[in-house]
Amino acid sequence: MTLTPEIKDAFPLEVLEVIRTSLCPTATDPEFLLFAHKAASYRLDPFKNEIFFIKYGNQARIQFAAEAYLAKAREKEGFQPPDTQTVCTNDNFKARKYKNEKGEDEWEVIEHEVTFPRGAIVGAYSIAYRDGYRPVTIFVDKEHISHVYTGQNKDNWNKWEPDMIGKHAEQRALKKQYGLEFGEENIEQPPLQNVDPYDRKDVTPEAEKHETTTPPKQTGQGDDEAASRMKALKAQVKANYKKLGLTDKEAMGTHMQQFCKVNGTEPTEAELKAYLKIMDMQIQEKQAAEQAEDTLPE
Incomplete structure (x- = not known):
């Protein structure tokens, strides 16, 4: 490169x-x-x-x-830590809208008192402060982002709701106050038939070694043991498809075609083990993404 x-x-x-x-x-x-x-x-x-x-x-x-937004905001001149809070049904919360010097609508929190038990979360807000600048206040109404509670990252949103909704409000406030805009992007890929086969030599060299020879035919108990191992491997592949969000046969077949190197008509035990290692890495990437996926459209 x-x-x-x-x-x-x-x-x-x-x-x-x-x-x-x-x-x-x-x-x-x-x-x-x-x-x-x-x-x-x-x-x-x-x-x-x-x-x-x-x-x-x-x-x-x-x-x-x-x-990342908080880290970059800290580098900006006049940085002050943001104030990020959740709002619950039993809180006494008041805010008002006003016009700034540019005639733009701005918000400010007038009152926020907490009463226990607080009740369910109904929203969140974050105030991004900066020396020499007006505070930027961003409100997030839970009803307006209801789709995240049933979307791809729903487990994290439901389990860690206070952190997730607070981070979402804070990120938007920091973006506006400090002019931060990284811009996520998808990397366009060529059609599958033009994609080079995935190189697994650095991941599973032992698999490559076994794939170059034809395994001896086993009989009796050996056949039963081999069939049992293959059945377990295929079950794990199927479970990993689910973890990766691949639910239809076409998507599963496309994934296997791209990432599982098969020399014959059916994958061998070694080839399936190598494929599972690749799937495990992809699952780890997916889980890491879900933990960080709190960037949402405004």
Whole structure:
């Protein structure tokens, strides 16, 4: 790969190698180059979960975590910590809208008193302060983002609701106050037939070794044991499809065609084990993305 000047300045080669193998194991060279360039240009640390590389099947995505906005805001002149709070049904909460000097609508919190038990969360707000600037207040009404509670990241939103809704409000406030805009993006992929086979040599060298020879035919108890192992492997592949969000046969077949190298008409035991290792890495990427996925359209 030809590294950009930004990448060379930000990451030593040995660090790039660790990022490539541990954080972006399924990335192609162009995908990794773009990811590393984004991280270097914005001075974001992949090891601190400020920027993620995510790949579902053939679709790659670069995602920025809420922590990235806070980290970049700290670098700005006049930074002050934001005030982020949840609002519950039993809280005494009042806010008002006013016109700023530019004639734009602004909001400010007049009163927020907490009574226990607080009741269910109905929203959140974040006030982004900055020396020499008016505070920026962002409100989030739970009803307006109800789709996140049933969407792809629903488990985290329902389990960690106070943190998730608060981070969402805080991120939007920081973006507006400090002019932060990273811009997530999907990396366009060529049609499947034009995609190079996935290279697993660095992941499962033992699988490549076994695939070059024809396994001896087993009989009797050996046949039963081999069939039992294959059945268990196939069951695990099926379970991993579900974890990756692949529910229809066409999507499963496309995924296997891309990431499972099969020399014969049916995958061998070694080939399925190698495929499962690749799937495990993709599941880890997906889980990491779900933990950080609190960037939502405004």
